[in-house]
Amino acid sequence: MLHKDIEKAINDQIKWEFWSGYLYLSMSSWFASKGLAGFAGWMKNQSGEELFHAMKMFDYVNERGGHAVLQTVDAPPSEWKSVLDALKTGLAHEGEVTARINALVDTAVKHKDHATSNFLQWFVAEQVEEEASFSDVVNKLELVGDGSALYMLDKELATRVFTWPAAADTQA
Template identity: 40%
Template sequence: MNISQNTKKALNDQIVLEANASNSYLAMASWCENAGYCGAANFFYSQSDEERTHMLKFVHYLNDIGGSATIPATKSPANSFKSLESIIRAALNNEQLVTKAIYSIVEIAQKEKDHSTHTFLDWFVNEQVEEEKKFETILQKFELIGRDKIAIHEIDKILGSMASKN
């Protein structure tokens, strides 16, 4: 299959974003574990695995269509955070960045009439709707339940229950 250099670059750039997201979530999980937020740690370990799986989907797709995936070095993620809420906000910001990048690749595929890449990306478009909604919903918990120690404990338990659903 013939893939344009523009599409190949965009897909390889997405591999970088997914790898960085996986490492960011891994750092968040580690921070949560050290802070005693076991539920949140499990949730973010699952998120890290999920982002690595997304990265692999892009790698396999590029290789399958003859585009040759490039495995990137990753940037060092933040390792210290102010609070559990700040981590959720950072995660939402990350998902919004990924969504924007996915939409950009969709636009490239549409412009180039690259139907296979466009179809491949459909799953990611839907996934990003779910990901953003997930983090927005978690942030709502801070407004609904509160930010005192008992509320944070409850949010940690909620996150733990979400870990197995990722």
């Protein structure tokens, strides 16, 4: 059974993960409006990952005898100054997610909830991947600027695919 503090913290994170999905879907639309289908697809895939994270937590709360309570999700921004600005926004956002996941682990440890601590380790590792992925794209953008190399990077990002894991994989 989940401690109420942990249940509330995970419910708050579920909201944050859904908002992350909205943010990245908004970025996807903005990239599409700029004719950058590769960036748009990359961000749409990123959105799918965030929604998967939310559902993984949702299932965990319910599985542990808690109650996953959905909260209002605010609208994300819809405009950025540049491609680089949008991706730097994403990178900074992933840093915030990492801090939130770490705080969740701290809460689980404080309450000696080893099962939740173990569950959250998947997210700790995932955040390393998320930050590295955004950092890689930001670094490439800083190298190429807004010139013709942007076209090549757009084509590279178009190759990313996100496949929703099988239903059984969403369970903790």
